[in-house]
Structure formats: C-alpha cells, structure tokens
Amino acid sequence: MLAAVLLAVVLTSLLLASVNTYAAMKIIRTKELKFEFWSLPWFPQSDKAAEVIAKQLEEVGIKLELRRLESSVMYPKIENFEFQAYALATSQSPNPMGMVNSFHSSYCKPGIGSFWCHADPEVDELIDKVKTTTDKEILRKTLWKIQEKLAYESGFIPVYLTQSVKVIRAEWKNYTVMSGGLVEAYDIWSMLYMYKSDKPEENVFKIAFPSDILTLNPFMTVDLRSIWVINLIYDPLVRLDKDLNVVPWLAVSWEVSEDGKVYTFKLRKDVKWHDGEPFTADDVVFTFTEGIKQETSRFLGLKDIVERVEKVDDYTVRFVLKYPYPFFLVDLASGYYYIVPKHLVEGKDLKKWNNENPVGTGPFKFVKRVEGEYIVLEKNHEFWIKGVPKITKVIVKVIPDAQSRFLAIKTGEVDTERYDTPITLVEQAKKDPSLKVVKAPGIWLVYIAFNTYNFFYDPKVFEAIHYAINRTGIIEKANGGYGYPLYTILNEYWHKDLAAPLKFEYNPEKAKKILEEAGWVDIDGDGIREYVGPTLTPTTTTPTPTPTPSPTATATATPTPTAPSATAPVATVTKVVEETVVKTVVSTVEVIRTMFSTVTREVTSVVTDWTPTAVLSVVLLVIGIAIGYVVRRR
Amino acid sequence: MSYEHLNVANLILTLLRYRTFTLGLAIIVFIGIIAALADTIAPYSPTEFVAGGLEPPSPKHIFGTDDMGRDLFSMTVYGARVSLVVGLLAALLSTVIGTSIGVLCGVVRGFVDAVVMRIIDFMLSLPYLAVALAIVAFLKPSIWIIIVIIAALSWITTAKVVRTHTMSVMGNAFVEAARAVGAGTGRIITRYVLPNVSPMILSSMALNVRGAILFEAALSFLGLGDPSQVSWGTILFYARRAGAFVLGAWWYIVPPGLMIMLTVLGFTLIATGLDEVLNPRLRTT
Numbered sequence: 001m002l003a004a005v006l007l008a009v010v011l012t013s014l015l016l017a018s019v020n021t022y023a024a025m026k027i028i029r030t031k032e033l034k035f036e037f038w039s040l041p042w043f044p045q046s047d048k049a050a051e052v053i054a055k056q057l058e059e060v061g062i063k064l065e066l067r068r069l070e071s072s073v074m075y076p077k078i079e080n081f082e083f084q085a086y087a088l089a090t091s092q093s094p095n096p097m098g099m100v101n102s103f104h105s106s107y108c109k110p111g112i113g114s115f116w117c118h119a120d121p122e123v124d125e126l127i128d129k130v131k132t133t134t135d136k137e138i139l140r141k142t143l144w145k146i147q148e149k150l151a152y153e154s155g156f157i158p159v160y161l162t163q164s165v166k167v168i169r170a171e172w173k174n175y176t177v178m179s180g181g182l183v184e185a186y187d188i189w190s191m192l193y194m195y196k197s198d199k200p201e202e203n204v205f206k207i208a209f210p211s212d213i214l215t216l217n218p219f220m221t222v223d224l225r226s227i228w229v230i231n232l233i234y235d236p237l238v239r240l241d242k243d244l245n246v247v248p249w250l251a252v253s254w255e256v257s258e259d260g261k262v263y264t265f266k267l268r269k270d271v272k273w274h275d276g277e278p279f280t281a282d283d284v285v286f287t288f289t290e291g292i293k294q295e296t297s298r299f300l301g302l303k304d305i306v307e308r309v310e311k312v313d314d315y316t317v318r319f320v321l322k323y324p325y326p327f328f329l330v331d332l333a334s335g336y337y338y339i340v341p342k343h344l345v346e347g348k349d350l351k352k353w354n355n356e357n358p359v360g361t362g363p364f365k366f367v368k369r370v371e372g373e374y375i376v377l378e379k380n381h382e383f384w385i386k387g388v389p390k391i392t393k394v395i396v397k398v399i400p401d402a403q404s405r406f407l408a409i410k411t412g413e414v415d416t417e418r419y420d421t422p423i424t425l426v427e428q429a430k431k432d433p434s435l436k437v438v439k440a441p442g443i444w445l446v447y448i449a450f451n452t453y454n455f456f457y458d459p460k461v462f463e464a465i466h467y468a469i470n471r472t473g474i475i476e477k478a479n480g481g482y483g484y485p486l487y488t489i490l491n492e493y494w495h496k497d498l499a500a501p502l503k504f505e506y507n508p509e510k511a512k513k514i515l516e517e518a519g520w521v522d523i524d525g526d527g528i529r530e531y532v533g534p535t536l537t538p539t540t541t542t543p544t545p546t547p548t549p550s551p552t553a554t555a556t557a558t559p560t561p562t563a564p565s566a567t568a569p570v571a572t573v574t575k576v577v578e579e580t581v582v583k584t585v586v587s588t589v590e591v592i593r594t595m596f597s598t599v600t601r602e603v604t605s606v607v608t609d610w611t612p613t614a615v616l617s618v619v620l621l622v623i624g625i626a627i628g629y630v631v632r633r634r
Numbered sequence: 635m636s637y638e639h640l641n642v643a644n645l646i647l648t649l650l651r652y653r654t655f656t657l658g659l660a661i662i663v664f665i666g667i668i669a670a671l672a673d674t675i676a677p678y679s680p681t682e683f684v685a686g687g688l689e690p691p692s693p694k695h696i697f698g699t700d701d702m703g704r705d706l707f708s709m710t711v712y713g714a715r716v717s718l719v720v721g722l723l724a725a726l727l728s729t730v731i732g733t734s735i736g737v738l739c740g741v742v743r744g745f746v747d748a749v750v751m752r753i754i755d756f757m758l759s760l761p762y763l764a765v766a767l768a769i770v771a772f773l774k775p776s777i778w779i780i781i782v783i784i785a786a787l788s789w790i791t792t793a794k795v796v797r798t799h800t801m802s803v804m805g806n807a808f809v810e811a812a813r814a815v816g817a818g819t820g821r822i823i824t825r826y827v828l829p830n831v832s833p834m835i836l837s838s839m840a841l842n843v844r845g846a847i848l849f850e851a852a853l854s855f856l857g858l859g860d861p862s863q864v865s866w867g868t869i870l871f872y873a874r875r876a877g878a879f880v881l882g883a884w885w886y887i888v889p890p891g892l893m894i895m896l897t898v899l900g901f902t903l904i905a906t907g908l909d910e911v912l913n914p915r916l917r918t919t
C-alpha cells in the first residue's frame with residue numbers, strides 16, 4: 001500500500017517535472033511597461049547604448065529606468081533571474097552553437113549561470129535538430145528558423161556588433177584582417193606573414209598588453225591575453241582562415257564518416273617539437289584524452305561531444321563522437337585546443353600545471369617571461385611552414401594605462417596593442433601618418449534582455465522594441481559609429497550564411513501600432529503604456545455615465561439585474577460616485593501594496609545577501625558595548 | 635564663549651565683517667542663483683543629445699559638448715541644482731540627527747550615552763564610501779536614497795561635537811540654578827543647551843554640506859548615482875567613461891571639477907568664518 005502511494009507520488013512528481021521543463025513560455029504581463037534597466041558602468045559600448053535605448057523606448061511609451069550596477073552585484077542576480085531588464089555585451093565566436101544553445105529550455109533555470117531564458121519546445125526541437133544534422137542545407141534552414149522564432153518571440157534583443165578598431169605602426173605590411181580584429185587570437189596569419197623590413201633582425205614585433213597573462217597552461221586558459229601568447233607557441237589540429245573557413249594545420253586532411261560521428265585526421269609528418277622530438281598521433285590522443293578526463297576548463301565543453309579519441313597509426317587519429325555534431329571542426333578550430341607534447345606533460349596534474357617553460361610546435365619559441373612586465377618569444381627556425389614567420393622576435397609588454405599604451409605606439413616603443421584602441425583615441429591616430437587604423441568586425445554583441453523567466457513575457461512588446469530602437473543611431477552615439485546593426489542572434493560577420501537575413505527597419509510608428517494592437521495603451525497619461533487588453537480601446541475603459549447601461553457596453557454590469565436603470569439620473573450619479581470611491585480605494589490599496597512589496601523585496605534582498613555581515617556587525621557591536629561598559633565601571 | 639542668547643542681527647553683521655565668511659557666502663549665493671534659475675540659464679535640456687560628440691567650446695555650446703552630444707553648459711548648470719539639493723538636504727538631515735543624539739547623550743548621560751558612544755565608535759571605524767557603495771548596490775539609487783544614506787553616515791561628527799559642548803554647558807552654574815528653580819529637562823535643553831551649542835551646530839552643518847557634496851560627487855563618479863539626474867559627479871563619470879582624461883577633452887572635465895571645488899570652498903569658508911566669530915579663541919582680530 002505504502003509502496004503504491006510512494007510510487008504514485010514519484011510518478012506524479014516525475015510527470016510534473018517533465019511537464020514543467022517542456023512548458024512553452026507563459027505570458028507574464030506587468031501592469032505597465034516600466035522596467036528597471038541594469039547596465040555595467042565600465043563597459044561604455046553597452047552602457048552608452050543603454051542610455052540611448054532608454055531614451056528611444058520612452059518615445060513609444062516603454063519606460064526603462066536605468067540603474068548602474070557593478071558586475072559582482074549584477075551577474076549573480078541575473079543568473080538567479082532576480083532582475084527586470086538589462087543591457088550587456090556577449091562575446092562572439094565562429095561556432096554558432098555558443099549563441100544558439102543558450103536558448104534551449106534546459107538553460108531556463110536559476111543559478112546555473114544562464115543569462116537569458118527561452119523555453120519553447122519547438123525551439124528545443126530545432127536546436128536538437130541542428131546539433132545532430134549532417135546536411136548543410138537543412139542546417140542553415142533550421143538555424144534561420146530558430147533565429148526568426150527567437151527574433152519575434154524571445155526577450156533577447158540584439159542591438160549591434162562592435163567594430164574592432166586598432167592602431168598599428170604604419171611600417172608594418174602584409175597583415176591579415178579577420179573577424180575579431182587585427183592580431184587577435186584566431187589570427188595567426190598576420191603573425192606569420194607580417195613584416196616591416198627586408199632585414200630579418202629588424203622584424204621585432206612589440207605589442208602592449210593592459211595586464212599580464214594569467215597562465216601559460218593551454219588547458220586552463222580563461223583570458224584572451226594568455227591565449228594570444230599560447231597561440232604562438234602551440235598549434236591546434238585545424239585553424240580558421242581569414243574568411244573563417246576551417247583549414248588544415250597540424251592535421252593535413254580529414255574524413256568524416258557517413259553518420260557524422262567519426263572524424264579521422266591525417267597528421268603532418270614533418271612537425272617537430274621545440275626540443276627536437278617528433279610530433280606524432282600520441283601527442284594528439286594524449287592532449288584530448290587527458291584534457292577531457294581531467295576536466296580542465298578549456299576542454300570541458302568537449303566532454304558531452306567526444307566519446308573517445310584513438311590512435312590509428314603514428315600519423316592518424318580518430319575522434320568518435322557521441323552524436324553527429326555538425327560544428328565539430330569549427331569547434332576544434334576556434335575552441336583553443338592546443339596540442340601539448342606527451343613526452344613532457346605526461347603524468348602532470350593538468351589543472352595545476354603552471355608550464356613555466358612551454359615547449360610547443362608553433363611558429364615561435366618561448367624565451368623569457370618576467371611576471372607583470374614582459375614576455376619574449378623568438379622565431380622557431382624549424383617551423384614546418386618554410387620561410388615563415390617573418391617576425392624574428394615578439395615582445396609582449398605590460399602597460400596598464402590606455403593613454404600610456406597609445407603614447408607608446410605613437411613613439412614607437414611598441415607596434416600595436418592587445419584589445420581595441422579606445423574610440424576617442426582613434427581620431428587622434430587618424431591624423432598621425434606614422435600610425436594606421438585597422439578596422440574589423442569585433443567580438444562584442446551588445447544586446448538588451450528582459451527577464452522572461454519570471455517577470456515579463458509578451459512577445460508583441462519585444463517585437464515592438466525591435467522597431468522602436470534606431471540601431472544606427474545607437475552605434476553612432478555609443479561607439480562613435482563603429483559597429484554593425486544586428487537583428488538576430490547570429491550575424492554574417494561571424495557566422496556568414498548561417499545568419500538569417502532578417503531586418504527590422506527603425507519605425508517607431510509601427511512599434512506604437514504593434515503595442516496598441518497588443519493591448520498596451522497609455523491610459524493615465526504618464527507616458528508609460530498600461531495593459532488594457534487587446535479587445536479594448538482607450539475610450540471604453542474610462543467609465544462613462546450612460547443612463548441605461550446596456551449589458552453589451554459594460555461587462556461588469558451584467559450579473560446584477562438591471563432594475564436601477566429605470567430610475568435614471570440619481571441612481572447613475574450615486575453609482576458613479578460609488579464607482580469612483582471603490583476605484584480610489586482599490587487604487588490606494590494597490591499603491592500601498594506595491595509600496596509594501598517593493599520595500600519587503602528590497603529589505604529581504606538586503607537581508608539575504610547581508611545576513612552574515614549584519615550578524616557579525618551586531619556581535620561586534622555588542623562586544624564593543626560590553627567592553628566599554630566594563631571599562632567604565634572600573 | 636559667551637552664554638548669552640544670540641542676537642541674530644548682530645551675529646550676521648559681525649559675520650559680514652569677516653572676509654572669509656563673506657567670500658564663502660558670495661560663492662554659495664552665486665551657485666545658488668545658478669541652481670535656482672537653471673531653467674532660464676541653460677539653453678538646452680541636460681539630457682538631450684543636441685549636437686555631435688565632443689565638440690570643443692564654441693559660441694553655440696559655450697562649454698562644448700560631451701561624447702554623446704549633450705550640452706555641457708546646460709549639464710553643469712543643472713548639476714548645480716542636484717549637488718546643492720543633495721548637499722543641503724543631507725547636511726540638514728544629518729545635523730538634525732546629530733544634534734538630537736548629541737544633546738540627548740550630553741543631557742541624559744549614563745547607560746544611553748555609553749551605548750550611543752559605542753555605536754558612534756563602531757560607525758567611525760566604517761569606511762564610509764565602501765558602506766555607501768554596498769547600500770547603493772542594493773537600493774535603487776534615487777536622489778532621495780542618496781540623501782538619506784549620506785545623512786545616515788555623517789551625523790556622527792556632529793553628534794560628538796554637540797555632546798561634548800552639551801556636557802560643558804550642563805556643568806555650568808546657571809543650569810544648576812535653573813534646576814533649583816524647578817526647570818525641567820525640556821526647558822533646560824531649549825533655553826540653555828541649544829542656544830549655547832548652536833554655533834557649533836551651524837559650523838558643523840556648513841562642513842556637513844561640504845562633505846555631502848563631495849560624497850554625492852564620489853558616488854556619481856563611480857556610476858552609482860541617480861542616472862536620471864545630472865550632477866557634477868555624473869558629468870565626471872561620463873567623462874571618465876568617454877576617456878576624456880586620456881583624450882585631452884579638458885572642457886569635459888574642468889567645469890564640473892571647478893564647480894565642485896568652488897562649492898566646497900564656499901562652504902568651507904563659511905564654516906571657518908562661523909568658527910572665527912563664534913569661537914573667540916580662534917579670533918585673529
């Protein structure tokens with residue numbers, strides 16, 4: 001009997017749980033279109049955009065109350081869905097799954113690090129289809145469909161992609177311009193072919209970093225500065241060319257099985273480690289097997305994809321995947337998976353390995369690093385592409401201050417800098433003939449997002465916002481015109497034809513119309529739209545004293561028998577008075593209630609976050625008083 | 635220090651003879667007029683984008699424009715309003731709190747005094763800005779919240795000063811005499827204590843205004859001020875965000891910086907003047 005009950009309980013909860021995870025987005029409406037709008041004060045590209053967006057949306061009756069918060073306060077709250085709306089930027093990579101996956105309903109949970117939520121079984125199905133299809137055409141069509149659905153239905157509104165603007169000394173020639181910006185991590189080509197003089201010894205490339213790299217361990221890289229250095233010392237299996245196509249690197253060629261689950265790579269035979277040992281399949285198998293097995297941060301993402309990695313012969317490696325993942329090659333090329341030498345690394349705890357003296361196969365050899373000051377690399381003369389790199393020496397200098405970095409470039413102390421040159425300095429650089437400004441699609445997608453998890457979800461409002469924001473105007477004000485308007489979660493600068501050709505022209509009138517049709521009308525004249533329901537128009541919501549209220553005119557009057565309607569004016573007047581009184585009372589109660597709930601919410605949020613501090617303070621205070629009292633007594 | 639009741643007219647006349655005080659007053663009156671007439675003086679709205687970014691001063695925009703094309707002259711003028719309102723109200727509030735607590739401690743003494751003094755010691759050990767940042771992070775940073783936060787953190791010095799002086803007043807023979815005649819505590823406070831400590835209250839209030847203005851500027855400079863209001867601190871925040879310091883856009887930084895400096899100077903001069911007149915030991919003439 002008990003067992004049966006337990007079983008029933010378990011089954012119901014399982015059923016409920018499954019229903020819960022697969023429920024589509026529920027419409028949640030606030031009373032009016034007013035949102036607290038968070039922004040990071042130290043990220044100008046999104047913070048300035050937030051200011052402009054708030055202004056533009058105010059014109060169509062949507063009020064975004066800007067509030068600046070530090071990331072340490074803001075991110076945890078966003079992850080727990082304790083927010084209303086915010087403006088931020090997210091980084092882009094050539095692998096579209098980074099963006100697309102985040103819209104799977106499994107990310108629609110508080111506390112798992114997800115920043116936005118969209119739970120729609122249809123989108124889930126499409127994402128699963130994308131993850132497993134092998135057909136290019138189906139892949140593109142499905143991705144387009146996902147983008148279209150999300151553009152019209154999700155609370156994630158892309159605004160623009162930043163343009164990377166970098167200053168480099170004009171004597172450097174033959175560099176490559178790639179998405180992400182000049183000499184960024186995907187761009188090995190500039191570092192191979194760039195030169196400034198025919199005399200090799202003069203080709204010393206000096207680059208300024210804002211701060212030191214965090215690690216030389218390719219398994220635990222989190223910052224792009226470390227990756228930049230590691231990228232020159234180590235090689236991956238495949239790389240991206242300047243149009244972001246996957247091209248052979250340590251792997252010469254590859255074959256993909258019919259079902260898309262087995263990738264067989266042929267490796268280069270002429271590659272040597274910097275210490276002279278030959279590079280073989282063992283190194284590749286070791287790197288991937290151990291990287292995944294030891295759960296290193298860089299390789300963790302492969303855990304769900306790669307079943308196993310095996311050696312076929314000394315120069316052939318086979319990857320067996322758990323499912324046919326169409327972006328596996330792109331992921332290998334863009335995921336910063338660098339091959340390390342088995343003979344030197346075997347037996348090490350990869351999470352703690354600090355790799356003081358890196359040995360790789362890449363175009364540059366490690367020479368010296370003085371922490372917090374500089375790093376020196378020199379040309380690998382045995383590099384397996386003959387005749388490159390043309391640069392003989394790379395010096396990474398740490399110069400924390402943006403102005404000092406710029407001045408260093410101007411005076412020739414360094415040649416360029418890691419990360420973009422501030423837009424405001426670019427104007428100065430344009431006037432200087434010894435400097436060149438190089439532009440490329442940047443990595444930051446600036447967007448605004450609404451809390452569709454538990455605060456607000458009305459797709460019509462999001463659609464209206466798409467029309468109400470003037471993206472080119474935002475780029476002009478927020479980033480000096482350096483940017484590309486974005487309308488969907490993918491974009492042509494990073495994902496080429498996978499980006500859906502969808503566009504929302506700036507049209508505030510259309511936005512207003514959409515809002516009105518969706519039932520959002522400003523009825524109290526404060527410039528913020530309230531929800532009145534799609535069938536009503538503003539005139540019918542204000543009660544007009546009609547002598548004979550017909551049941552069709554006011555729905556509220558119907559349940560009671562219409563006897564008073566016969567005795568006309570007096571009854572109507574009293575009724576109006578009554579209504580007014582009731583309305584006033586109700587609205588007063590409502591105001592008090594909202595005030596109260598706001599206060600409680602704020603207080604509880606303070607208390608939950610500050611309990612330890614508060615308790616500690618009180619304890620200290622009591623101790624202090626006690627000591628003071630004892631001392632006084634004596 | 636004289637224990638006679640203050641003659642307001644006399645006091646003002648005396649004060650005006652002091653150049654420090656007069657100069658301070660002149661500065662504050664000047665800024666007050668700017669703040670009061672902001673709507674007429676400012677040619678543009680402080681929040682509208684009216685021109686291109688970072689235009690140097692020109693006849694059309696006499697202080698130039700900021701990076702988003704707002705008129706810096708208008709922003710500076712409206713900034714006076716916010717900074718003065720925050721400064722004055724926060725100082726008033728903190729002075730009221732500080733005086734009440736100081737007088738209470740000085741008159742009642744005993745256990746209450748001990749407890750309050752421990753609280754004061756505790757609060758003196760807090761880093762104000764850090765605490766304010768923490769509070770602002772969790773409450774909506776409206777101008778009123780900021781006023782309350784500043785007042786809540788800055789009543790302490792006033793309270794300490796007032797307490798000490800209350801105690802010294804309470805030790806005088808005339809208080810004892812008043813008690814002997816049958817005066818209650820309330821009467822002693824209103825007739826003897828308050829009039830005698832009011833010079834301290836006045837000068838510490840002038841100093842409080844100074845502190846409050848600087849505090850508001852610091853909060854806004856960190857981006858944690860009220861974003862719907864333009865204060866001098868907010869302009870400096872925008873300037874830092876735009877990299878104006880790096881760019882050499884001096885017209886972006888100098889006006890708000892000078893205004894903050896000027897206002898603080900004004901209130902400091904007033905406080906010094908008050909001190910000199912009301913505290914005979916400091917008199918130089």
